[in-house]
Amino acid sequence: MSVTRFRFPFVEMPPEATQLRQEVREFLAEERANGGYTPMADCWAGGMSAEFSRKLGQRGWLGMTWDKKYGGHGRSFLERYVVTEEMLAAGAPVMAHWIADRQSGPQIIKNAAPEVRDAIIPRIVSGECFCAIGMSEPGTGSDLASVSTRAEKVDGGWKVNGTKLWSTGAHGPGCDYMITLLRTSPLDTSARHKGLSQFIIELNTPGVDVRGIADIGGQVHFNETNFEDVFVPDSHVLGEVGGGWNMVVGELALERSGPERFLSTFIVLQEAMRLLVNNPSEQTQEVLGQVVAKIKTLRRMSLGIAGLLQEGSSPEMEAALVKDMSTNFERELLEKLRRILPQNVLFSSAGLLPTLLREGVLRVPSSTLRGGTNEVLKGMIARQLGIR
Amino acid sequence: MTDSDNIIFDTASRIFDDLSTAEVINDAEAGTWPEALWQAISESGLNLTWVPEDNGGIGASILDGFAVLKAAGGAAVPVPLAESLFAGWLLAQAGLQVSGETATVAVGELSLTDGKLSGSAQGVPYARNAKQIVTLVETAGKVQVVQVAAEQCELIEQTNMAGEPADTISFNAVAVVQAGEPGEGFNGENVEAMGALIRCVQAAGALSAALELTIEYSMERVQFGRAIGKFQALQHSIAAFAGEVAAMNAAADAAAEAVARAPSIDHDAWIEIATAKTRLEEAVNNGAAVAHQVHGAMGFTYEHSLHHVTRRLWAWRDEFGSDVVWARRLGAEVLSWGADELWPRITAVTDAR
Numbered sequence: 001m002s003v004t005r006f007r008f009p010f011v012e013m014p015p016e017a018t019q020l021r022q023e024v025r026e027f028l029a030e031e032r033a034n035g036g037y038t039p040m041a042d043c044w045a046g047g048m049s050a051e052f053s054r055k056l057g058q059r060g061w062l063g064m065t066w067d068k069k070y071g072g073h074g075r076s077f078l079e080r081y082v083v084t085e086e087m088l089a090a091g092a093p094v095m096a097h098w099i100a101d102r103q104s105g106p107q108i109i110k111n112a113a114p115e116v117r118d119a120i121i122p123r124i125v126s127g128e129c130f131c132a133i134g135m136s137e138p139g140t141g142s143d144l145a146s147v148s149t150r151a152e153k154v155d156g157g158w159k160v161n162g163t164k165l166w167s168t169g170a171h172g173p174g175c176d177y178m179i180t181l182l183r184t185s186p187l188d189t190s191a192r193h194k195g196l197s198q199f200i201i202e203l204n205t206p207g208v209d210v211r212g213i214a215d216i217g218g219q220v221h222f223n224e225t226n227f228e229d230v231f232v233p234d235s236h237v238l239g240e241v242g243g244g245w246n247m248v249v250g251e252l253a254l255e256r257s258g259p260e261r262f263l264s265t266f267i268v269l270q271e272a273m274r275l276l277v278n279n280p281s282e283q284t285q286e287v288l289g290q291v292v293a294k295i296k297t298l299r300r301m302s303l304g305i306a307g308l309l310q311e312g313s314s315p316e317m318e319a320a321l322v323k324d325m326s327t328n329f330e331r332e333l334l335e336k337l338r339r340i341l342p343q344n345v346l347f348s349s350a351g352l353l354p355t356l357l358r359e360g361v362l363r364v365p366s367s368t369l370r371g372g373t374n375e376v377l378k379g380m381i382a383r384q385l386g387i388r
Numbered sequence: 389m390t391d392s393d394n395i396i397f398d399t400a401s402r403i404f405d406d407l408s409t410a411e412v413i414n415d416a417e418a419g420t421w422p423e424a425l426w427q428a429i430s431e432s433g434l435n436l437t438w439v440p441e442d443n444g445g446i447g448a449s450i451l452d453g454f455a456v457l458k459a460a461g462g463a464a465v466p467v468p469l470a471e472s473l474f475a476g477w478l479l480a481q482a483g484l485q486v487s488g489e490t491a492t493v494a495v496g497e498l499s500l501t502d503g504k505l506s507g508s509a510q511g512v513p514y515a516r517n518a519k520q521i522v523t524l525v526e527t528a529g530k531v532q533v534v535q536v537a538a539e540q541c542e543l544i545e546q547t548n549m550a551g552e553p554a555d556t557i558s559f560n561a562v563a564v565v566q567a568g569e570p571g572e573g574f575n576g577e578n579v580e581a582m583g584a585l586i587r588c589v590q591a592a593g594a595l596s597a598a599l600e601l602t603i604e605y606s607m608e609r610v611q612f613g614r615a616i617g618k619f620q621a622l623q624h625s626i627a628a629f630a631g632e633v634a635a636m637n638a639a640a641d642a643a644a645e646a647v648a649r650a651p652s653i654d655h656d657a658w659i660e661i662a663t664a665k666t667r668l669e670e671a672v673n674n675g676a677a678v679a680h681q682v683h684g685a686m687g688f689t690y691e692h693s694l695h696h697v698t699r700r701l702w703a704w705r706d707e708f709g710s711d712v713v714w715a716r717r718l719g720a721e722v723l724s725w726g727a728d729e730l731w732p733r734i735t736a737v738t739d740a741r
């Protein structure tokens with residue numbers, strides 16, 4: 001009887017990571033105190049501040065794990081984990097750089113032409129250049145291989161036509177590039193994953209039209225981007241032509257296991273605690289026990305995955321499991337808190353806690369969609385378990 | 389926890405595979421003592437895993453013992469292995485000698501006068517199969533680990549939901565075999581916490597076993613012309629079940645490691661144990677429900693062995709403080725940290741010491 005199907009090894013932070021945590025905490029406390037930011041729920045997907053991102057760049061907290069020879073800081077995954085989890089727990093506005101720092105940068109370093117890489121990476125590291133992801137389309141959501149926006153070969157490059165949808169932050173200041181998945185040869189229904197390629201498209205190229213889309217809270221979060229005969233030079237193809245599928249699969253795996261999957265609503269809990277400590281009922285104790293037990297366990301799992309990544313394994317099933325459970329938890333936390341918070345917090349629109357709670361409730365439906373829906377994840381888990 | 393590359397774990401798994409069969413488990417519930425299974429366990433010294441060599445044990449690590457318990461939970465072993473380990477650990481806390489006989493730990497209202505133990509204890513696991521009973525007596529500022537011979541005690545047979553012995557014992561001025569003082573600060577809370585952790589680790593093993601049974605069954609059982617595991621509704625339930633199993637194993641491992649890091653059970657370890665026992669609630673609720681749903685009517689029969697693990701899961705979540713009681717305790721602890729210490733306390737677990 002196997003009891004080792006899932007691995008989540010204990011990870012102890014190295015001393016330099018613990019020291020770094022103190023530095024990050026001091027920075028955040030100072031920023032919060034002097035009005036540098038107001039905490040928000042789902043801060044990595046809703047807190048856009050180019051200025052704040054630049055401050056992190058100046059501190060050396062962007063591109064942390066990237067090789068120094070490309071302009072990165074050559075630090076460990078665990079040190080990056082510390083910085084990201086501290087930002088999330090504090091509800092800091094880290095949206096502007098999040099995608100570039102998490103997935104576009106590593107992708108560019110691995111697959112871009114050297115001159116393109118050298119033009120982009122140092123600017124991401126300094127917090128002056130951000131990226132968007134162009135995978136989804138009007139007709140393409142979970143079934144990513146159905147992408148139909150196409151690139152045709154022309155002299156010296158490619159001509160792109162079609163529409164990308166839901167690209168987070170593409171409208172934001174400093175968002176210069178979209179890493180775009182395009183069809184480079186006609187769809188072969190017997191091999192749908194073939195003929196896809198990734199491109200780095202400069203968003204100020206003629207023919208690119210980025211239009212913001214407001215989310216249910218009224219905030220412009222994502223975009224529809226139209227491409228009309230947009231010329232993209234050969235140098236801006238990422239990796240091999242036709243190798244796009246494997247690249248996005250790898251990218252999505254990176255995207256899946258980070259602390260942003262269980263901490264998006266943590267700040268609501270933290271601020272709620274200020275009220276809850278007064279005359280707590282047995283129900284309050286019970287709820288807090290349950291949610292903290294879950295957070296601690298999810299963190300153990302998420303960090304275990306970071307440990308495995310650091311040693312070079314690719315724990316795909318674990319990452320899918322953790323994302324599925326974590327994103328459900330982000331919603332459950334709010335549901336549980338509602339049951340123990342006073343009425344006036346629930347219906348007020350003034351003050352930090354009511355604002356955070358509202359923000360949380362209005363943003364959390366996206367948790368179980370973005371980065372692969374929970375249904376798609378469960379399908380992947382079932383395949384790994386051997387049932388599917 | 390190093391389950392797979394661990395000799396003790398491998399030995400344990402082999403013994404359980406051979407000797408803790410469905411028939412043996414059912415017979416044990418009906419009252420037949422599984423002598424061959426216990427023989428093999430005691431010959432290999434598995435029951436003494438937590439006892440230092442100086443006290444008569446085999447001096448393996450705390451984590452080795454927990455690995456054995458995970459395997460034992462998965463195999464639903466119907467003998468007081470967990471209880472004997474627990475009793476050995478408790479005796480060793482007071483530097484006492486440990487024999488290899490079957491033993492269990494009693495928690496109750498007890499007092500010690502002139503070297504005689506009096507009082508009663510309920511729900512004592514496997515008491516009727518134990519030769520030795522170990523308990524902690526706290527009187528007037530003095531804490532003592534006490535061992536008595538089971539044959540000197542009065543016993544009313546009762547069972548838990550899994551049909552495991554959970555007897556009531558009366559101690560009527562029973563002569564003490566040996567007694568000793570544990571280390572500074574050790575008290576009844578530590579005993580209960582260790583009991584809770586033992587159940588969490590066994591439950592993690594039992595959940596893993598239930599998941600394996602469920603995966604296998606979903607690939608074998610055919611309806612509407614295909615294996616039922618091909619239906620997406622079941623794939624998704626089973627994937628969610630896998631999440632619960634993974635989470636419970638992670639939580640139990642985290643708590644076991646915290647105990648292994650501490651000299652005994654310190655406050656940090658207590659918090660990890662509270663976390664694991666609290667997390668057990670949903671893991672059992674959701675996990676056992678999916679296991680039974682996928683198994684259909686077949687899994688509802690006594691003949692099928694799914695109930696060997698699911699009934700134990702339902703029993704174990706209640707023992708040594710139920711999951712809900714522990715959630716309240718953990719919540720009270722969290723409230724004592726306050727808002728600003730919440731996050732630092734969560735991260736402190738993994739920060740360099």
Ligand SMILES: Cc1cc2nc3c(=O)[nH]c(=O)nc-3n(C[C@H](O)[C@H](O)[C@H](O)COP(=O)(O)OP(=O)(O)OC[C@H]3O[C@@H](n4cnc5c(N)ncnc54)[C@H](O)[C@@H]3O)c2cc1C
Nearest residue numbers: 133134135136141142166167168366369370371372373375
């Ligand atoms: C806030 C937010 C930000 C986003 N940012 C980006 C971005 O930056 N770049 C980008 O490219 N995309 C982005 N997305 C898009 C995201 O990747 C998609 O929403 C996601 O892949 C699902 O696609 P869809 O919304 O078209 O839903 P659909 O695929 O149409 O799915 C609708 C429902 O059907 C279910 N479903 C679909 N197929 C199956 C199946 N085979 N079995 C069972 N159920 C199924 C889904 O799980 C879902 O519940 C973002 C989305 C959100 C909400």
